Amino acid sequence: MALRKILSHLNPALHKKCKLVENFDDKLHKLLDDMRDTLVESGGVGLAAPQVGILRRVVLVDNGEEILELINPTIVATDGEQVGPEGCLSVEGKYGLVKRPYYAKVRAQDRNGNWFEAEGEELTARCFCHELDHLDGILYTKVMERWLTEEELMADED
Numbered sequence: 001m002a003l004r005k006i007l008s009h010l011n012p013a014l015h016k017k018c019k020l021v022e023n024f025d026d027k028l029h030k031l032l033d034d035m036r037d038t039l040v041e042s043g044g045v046g047l048a049a050p051q052v053g054i055l056r057r058v059v060l061v062d063n064g065e066e067i068l069e070l071i072n073p074t075i076v077a078t079d080g081e082q083v084g085p086e087g088c089l090s091v092e093g094k095y096g097l098v099k100r101p102y103y104a105k106v107r108a109q110d111r112n113g114n115w116f117e118a119e120g121e122e123l124t125a126r127c128f129c130h131e132l133d134h135l136d137g138i139l140y141t142k143v144m145e146r147w148l149t150e151e152e153l154m155a156d157e158d
């Protein structure tokens with residue numbers, strides 16, 4: 001088990017466009033394994049490679065059943081919309097109100113380079129969008145409608 005340090009949004013790595021993964025090698029597999037450990041340890045639902053300082057198109061999304069490894073992912077279909085609270089492991093202690101599609105389908109490669117599709121609704125669709133945005137250097141704070149207030153956060157915890 002190897003944990004990687006999660007960078008804060010103040011780090012320039014969080015604001016850069018990531019490169020495509022071309023080599024599906026041991027180095028990629030080590031990154032994925034470390035990101036998985038780091039995500040589980042953090043208690044979050046998604047993690048993007050730039051959050052651990054690696055500017056490659058790699059994200060993990062926990063859909064509630066398993067942790068999906070998405071390499072070179074793109075969103076190929078969306079439907080509906082949802083407006084709700086969103087946070088980020090790189091923006092500690094804060095939440096914003098963000099509009100996302102209710103449903104999203106992604107196409108991505110697995111750790112061996114094979115293409116597959118994955119889909120999700122609600123939190124999983126939100127997470128797909130949030131994590132893929134990270135690969136283009138976009139944080140939710142750039143697309144949110146507004147910050148959530150302390151009162152709203154406390155109400156959400158009830």
Ligand code: NI
Binds near residue numbers: 089090131134
């Ligand atoms: Ni994030």
